[in-house]
Amino acid sequence: MTTETAPRSGEPRPAPKGTHRSTDDPNVLLQDDYDFYEPIPPYTPRTEREAEFYTLGDGEMFLNMGPQHPSTHGVLRVVLKLDGERVVDIDPVLGYLHRGVEKLVENADYHQTISQVDPLEYISSLFCEWAPVTAYERLLDVEVPRRAEYIRVLSGELNRIASHALFLGWFALDLGGLTPILWSFIERDEIVEMLAALTGQRMLFNYFRIGGVNGDLNHEFMSRLGDWMSRAVGQIEAGMGLLNENEIFVRRAAGLGVIDTEMALRYCMTGPNLRATGVPFDLRRTHPYSIYPELEFDIPTRTEGDCLARYLLRMEEIKQSIRIIDQCLDKMPDGPIMAKLPRLIRPRPGRAWSGVEGPRGVYGAYAISDGTDQPFRLKIHDPSFIHLQAVGALLPGCLLADCMAVMASLDPIMGGVDK
Amino acid sequence: MTVVARTWDRLTLPGKALFILIPLLGVLTLGLVITIALFGQQILDILIFNLPIVRFVFSVTILMLIFVPMAFVIIYMEMKIIALMNLRIGPDRVGPWGTLLSTVHGLKVLMKEDFTPGKADAVVFTWAPVVVFSTAVLSALVLPFAPGLYGQDMNIGLLYFFAVGGMTVVGLLMGGWSSFNKYSLIGGLRSAAQIVSYEIPLTLSVVGLVILAGTMSLNEIVIQQSRTGWFTDWFMFRQPLGFLIFAIAATAEANRTPFDLTEADSEIVAGFATEYSGMRFGFFFFAEYINVFIISAITVVLFMGGWNAPFPSPHISWIVDPGSLGLWLVILIAIVPVVGTLALAAPFYLFRSKTRWWVALILGFVLFNVIAGGIFSLWAYINFDWVAGLFWFVGKAFALVFLFVWMRGTLPRVRIDQLMGFAWKWLLPAALLNLFVTAAAVLVIDAMKAAPK
Numbered sequence: 001m002t003t004e005t006a007p008r009s010g011e012p013r014p015a016p017k018g019t020h021r022s023t024d025d026p027n028v029l030l031q032d033d034y035d036f037y038e039p040i041p042p043y044t045p046r047t048e049r050e051a052e053f054y055t056l057g058d059g060e061m062f063l064n065m066g067p068q069h070p071s072t073h074g075v076l077r078v079v080l081k082l083d084g085e086r087v088v089d090i091d092p093v094l095g096y097l098h099r100g101v102e103k104l105v106e107n108a109d110y111h112q113t114i115s116q117v118d119p120l121e122y123i124s125s126l127f128c129e130w131a132p133v134t135a136y137e138r139l140l141d142v143e144v145p146r147r148a149e150y151i152r153v154l155s156g157e158l159n160r161i162a163s164h165a166l167f168l169g170w171f172a173l174d175l176g177g178l179t180p181i182l183w184s185f186i187e188r189d190e191i192v193e194m195l196a197a198l199t200g201q202r203m204l205f206n207y208f209r210i211g212g213v214n215g216d217l218n219h220e221f222m223s224r225l226g227d228w229m230s231r232a233v234g235q236i237e238a239g240m241g242l243l244n245e246n247e248i249f250v251r252r253a254a255g256l257g258v259i260d261t262e263m264a265l266r267y268c269m270t271g272p273n274l275r276a277t278g279v280p281f282d283l284r285r286t287h288p289y290s291i292y293p294e295l296e297f298d299i300p301t302r303t304e305g306d307c308l309a310r311y312l313l314r315m316e317e318i319k320q321s322i323r324i325i326d327q328c329l330d331k332m333p334d335g336p337i338m339a340k341l342p343r344l345i346r347p348r349p350g351r352a353w354s355g356v357e358g359p360r361g362v363y364g365a366y367a368i369s370d371g372t373d374q375p376f377r378l379k380i381h382d383p384s385f386i387h388l389q390a391v392g393a394l395l396p397g398c399l400l401a402d403c404m405a406v407m408a409s410l411d412p413i414m415g416g417v418d419k
Numbered sequence: 420m421t422v423v424a425r426t427w428d429r430l431t432l433p434g435k436a437l438f439i440l441i442p443l444l445g446v447l448t449l450g451l452v453i454t455i456a457l458f459g460q461q462i463l464d465i466l467i468f469n470l471p472i473v474r475f476v477f478s479v480t481i482l483m484l485i486f487v488p489m490a491f492v493i494i495y496m497e498m499k500i501i502a503l504m505n506l507r508i509g510p511d512r513v514g515p516w517g518t519l520l521s522t523v524h525g526l527k528v529l530m531k532e533d534f535t536p537g538k539a540d541a542v543v544f545t546w547a548p549v550v551v552f553s554t555a556v557l558s559a560l561v562l563p564f565a566p567g568l569y570g571q572d573m574n575i576g577l578l579y580f581f582a583v584g585g586m587t588v589v590g591l592l593m594g595g596w597s598s599f600n601k602y603s604l605i606g607g608l609r610s611a612a613q614i615v616s617y618e619i620p621l622t623l624s625v626v627g628l629v630i631l632a633g634t635m636s637l638n639e640i641v642i643q644q645s646r647t648g649w650f651t652d653w654f655m656f657r658q659p660l661g662f663l664i665f666a667i668a669a670t671a672e673a674n675r676t677p678f679d680l681t682e683a684d685s686e687i688v689a690g691f692a693t694e695y696s697g698m699r700f701g702f703f704f705f706a707e708y709i710n711v712f713i714i715s716a717i718t719v720v721l722f723m724g725g726w727n728a729p730f731p732s733p734h735i736s737w738i739v740d741p742g743s744l745g746l747w748l749v750i751l752i753a754i755v756p757v758v759g760t761l762a763l764a765a766p767f768y769l770f771r772s773k774t775r776w777w778v779a780l781i782l783g784f785v786l787f788n789v790i791a792g793g794i795f796s797l798w799a800y801i802n803f804d805w806v807a808g809l810f811w812f813v814g815k816a817f818a819l820v821f822l823f824v825w826m827r828g829t830l831p832r833v834r835i836d837q838l839m840g841f842a843w844k845w846l847l848p849a850a851l852l853n854l855f856v857t858a859a860a861v862l863v864i865d866a867m868k869a870a871p872k
Contacts, residue, residue: 063601071685085605085835174685176676176832182505242829248677249831400605401686401834 053091059083063400067096071174071404074414078391080403087403090395092388097418105378110136110210110345113375117365118204120380121416124163126156126195127358128416129208131365132378134289134354136210139347139369147335148212149291154328155198155207156356157321158225162191163359164314164321165236167411171311172243174404175252183239190228197221211339217332225329232322240315253308257394257406260305267393268386271361273410276313277305283357295327307409314411317359346373360384360411380419384412475560478570482556487525490708494521496817497708497824504828528701536599536694543597548695548702550590555709558583562716563638565726565808576637577629580717581622584672587710588614591681594703595691606690609835610681613671616842617678621668623850624661625721627857628654641725648731655722660853662722664846671838673714674707676827683832715819716812723815726808759787 015021015029022028045051056062066077075096081089101120105113113132120128130152137144144152165188169181192202197220199207207214243249259269261277274281282299284292300316302309347369355364361383370376387410394406430438455462466473495510495518502509510517535541558580560570573579588611595607631654632640644652655662671678682690692703719725744751764783767774774782799806833841 061601063605070688172831176679176683176685177830178501178676179505179828182507186506243831246831248833251837252831252834399834399836401680401683401832404685 050091053079053081053089056081057083057088060088065403066093071408073170073408073412074417076388076407076412076414076417078395078403078407080395080400082400085400087395087398087400090392092391095418097414099419101419102378102380105375107374109373110347110375113378114208114210115204115206117378117380118206119415120382120419121358121360121363121384121413122203123166123413124159124359125204126152126159126207127356127363128380129206130156130356130358131354131363131380132367133208133210134356135352135365135367135378136345136347136375138352138354139350139367140210140341140345142211142339142341144212144339145336146291146333148337148339150328150332151213151217151337152208153290153292153295154325154332155195155205155213157324157328158191158195159205160359161232161318161321162188162195164318165191167314167359167408168240168243168311171253171307171405171408172249174408175249177243177249180239180243183242187232187236187239190224194221194224194228197224209338210345211341212337216337225325229322229325233319236315236318244312244315250308252402253311253405253409254304254306256307256402257398257409258304258306259390259394263390263393264305267390269361269390270383270386271358272310272313272317273361273387273390275299275301276309278303283355283362287355289354289356294331295324297324297327307405310409310411314359344373346371355381358383360413360416361387380416382416382419384414384416385419388412388417475571478560479556482559482570486556486559486709486712487705489712490705491521491525493708493712493820494524494704496820497827500821500824501828504825525701525705528698528704531697533697533699534694539599539694540597543593544694545699547590547594547597547691548699548706550593551587551706552590552702552709554583554586554590555706555713559709559713559716561637562713562720563641563725564812565805568805568809569638572636572638574634574636577625577635577640577721580637581618584713585614585618587706590706591691594695598691598694600694602687602689602693603691605687606681606693609687610674610691612835613674613678613680613838616839617668617671617846620664620842620846620850621672623847623854624664624668626850627661627854628658628721630854630857630861631657637720637725641720641727644724645727648727650724650729652727653722653724655724658722658853658857660849661857664850664853665722666718668842668846669714669718670823670826671842673710673823675711675823677830677833678838679827679832680835680838685832711820711823712816715816715823718819719812719815724811726812728807728811732807756787756791759791760784763787763790 019029019031022030045054054062060081060083063080063082064077065080066072067075072078077093077096079091079093080087081091101116104116108116114129117128117132118125165184169184172180195205195207196202197218199205199214201207259267259273259277261279264274264277264279269277270281270283278301280299280301283289284297285299297320300313300320302313349369349371351366351368353364353366355362357363362381363383364379364381366377366379366381367375368377388407390410391407395403398406427435427438498520499509499517510520513519513523535544560583561573561576561579563569563572591610591614592607595603595605595610598604628640629635632643634640634643640654644654646652650656674681680686680690682692687693692700695703760780760783762783763786764779767782768776768779796806800810801807
């Protein structure tokens with residue numbers, strides 16, 4: 001379809017050969033032999049797997065879900081091969097949100113990289129900053145002041161609650177519940193306003209710095225936090241009581257998208273998705289970093305490994321996060337919030353890996369320094385990408401209605417998947 | 420340029436309109452008068468001879484005129500109530516408390532481009548919303564709104580209602596099939612499967628009621644629920660299981676949450692309506708909300724006493740003969756509105772110094788109208804059966820509409836296999852059980868009555 005400028009007066013010119021003018025808009029030329037039944041994919045299959053997938057069996061059809069489907073989380077496109085309502089096979093198509101962050105980072109100096117990795121998992125930006133910042137600190141061998149570490153843990157746990165609250169609402173929305181998402185957005189909004197008072201941003205905080213954090217706790221943050229803490233647990237439990245005691249919700253989520261321990265380990269899953277299968281693996285306890293060894297909290301696990309377990313586990317984690325915030329506020333020491341570092345940093349050549357336990361699993365950053373002021377390479381290990389691989393095993397056999405719910409229960413963020 | 424053309428150019432737009440309209444109206448009136456004078460008797464004869472058809476056309480027209488504003492009201496209700504349940508504010512921009520928003524939506528869909536996808540079956544695509552909308556309106560033809568206020572009183576009213584109401588699925592299938600979109604196709608097929616499955620328990624659940632009532636005329640059924648005048652007469656209490664099955668199946672019939680699989684936006688975008696836009700989408704949209712009202716209304720008619728008040732009303736008769744009032748009639752008509760308006764305006768003007776006199780007058784006028792309207796409504800309620808009946812009928816129906824909206828705000832959606840399993844494994848056996856128990860009880864009671872003492 002091409003557009004051309006119509007002549008100012010008189011009849012439009014006759015259409016070129018092989019085309020005709022649209023009846024809606026004579027300026028639009030349409031090709032005569034345009035075939036609406038365009039094959040998917042529009043090219044000949046390139047691999048055996050593609051050839052197998054794009055051959056339809058008896059009574060099967062393709063359904064393009066995404067990238068503009070109302071409930072794909074971000075811009076994931078999944079080509080479903082359906083037999084009636086049942087999914088036979090899927091072909092996920094990624095890359096609609098690819099920005100080349102890892103390459104951009106190589107051309108930015110160490111401080112600038114923080115704002116580059118920020119929008120990767122835009123729901124929980126603080127963890128995207130935390131992993132590279134810690135990796136750089138290991139390269140530089142610098143010690144972070146204790147107050148800065150406490151502030152990091154405090155704001156990180158707040159961000160974890162915001163992320164989980166959003167997940168709970170989304171998951172309900174994918175199962176057809178209208179209200180929970182708006183109720184959980186109230187929760188998230190309070191936290192986001194709080195973090196905005198602390199960091200100056202509502203979404204992409206850009207708050208952690210190499211050797212500390214950007215700003216100290218201020219009055220507005222503390223007053224908002226105190227206000228929220230007094231009713232947080234009750235508010236979340238009241239909101240989610242709408243779902244947890246709902247027969248329809250429980251019947252749909254239970255036994256759906258079951259991941260067993262062996263499969264979860266084989267897929268390298270981490271975070272709540274792994275803990276829902278019964279493995280108490282949490283980086284905050286297994287490879288302690290920051291001040292987590294000083295804090296008291298439990299690692300909730302469940303053994304079912306289905307969507308309901310993943311959902312309930314995140315609710316438990318919210319409660320544990322509130323416990324951690326309580327202790328942080330209780331033990332918050334005085335002191336500086338930044339280590340003394342030069343403005344332009346040049347770490348000695350070497351490599352460092354650092355991982356933090358984010359709301360979705362282990363965020364890892366592997367930094368290689370060549371002695372200049374820019375990282376030679378920064379590899380981001382993103383849990384969303386790892387978890388999204390499981391849909392290939394989980395979706396076939398599901399009903400169409402459950403596709404989105406299974407996908408949502410893994411909680412992938414496409415910004416992190418496509419990088 | 421002639422004088423006529425110059426004069427025409429000088430006229431303003433309203434002037435031009437009046438210039439055309441007044442002669443046109445004159446000609447039309449003259450034509451009507453002449454026609455009546457010449458063929459009046461014959462026309463009257465034809466109308467009287469074809470009275471059922473005239474009644475049908477008239478009542479369908481009235482229903483169509485009533486149902487579009489009613490859909491507006493229900494859409495506004497849903498937007499506002501769900502907003503309040505979601506702890507949002509909801510519509511509050513257009514009109515007082517946003518009440519005109521759904522009207523504006525209606526105007527918007529009228530003005531939008533009416534798009535047909537390429538390769539769509541244009542004829543079927545166009546007729547699908549018409550089928551859905553007209554079946555919704557036609558099925559309301561037998562609803563008794565109040566004593567004497569109904570489209571048709573058929574002796575097979577209930578059968579007619581289910582038959583015409585079931586036609587909706589044809590429209591949805593047409594829309595889903597002709598859209599040239601797989602989401603639409605899945606939506607249409609889902610609706611076919613769902614509505615056909617739920618039609619069976621829906622119909623079976625009222626057979627017990629029909630046995631008890633002994634008739635299928637909806638008017639008769641309503642009258643049978645007013646023996647003592649108390650709400651205990653309602654079939655809801657004599658057929659509790661039937662009522663429960665009917666309520667669940669009716670929710671599925673109206674495609675409402677938790678059974679709104681046909682337009683599940685998180686699964687199949689908008690189901691059969693995915694490719695629709697403009698007024699064709701508007702017809703689907705209105706039909707959906709009209710269906711909500713009709714399903715509520717039929718539930719009220721069958722199980723909740725129809726137009727009957729839940730308690731016997733005291734027999735007050737307060738008919739005033741205007742002729743007997745004499746001079747008071749003049750005072751009532753000429754003086755009371757003026758004095759009332761002034762009296763109600765005075766406090767605004769006197770006690771709030773910022774209020775201008777004309778604002779106070781407007782406020783007083785509005786207040787007076789509200790009070791006078793209230794008194795008039797009370798008078799009408801006491802004196803006219805149909806006003807009282809309409810009040811209770813619409814009140815009960817809207818209470819059920821509120822229930823539907825409440826469910827939409829609260830419940831998630833069921834899965835298609837759960838939906839089907841529920842219909843065939845639970846609702847159908849329960850409906851059959853209800854039917855057998857009712858039939859057996861009626862037989863036993865009749866036998867006991869007939870037995871010689």
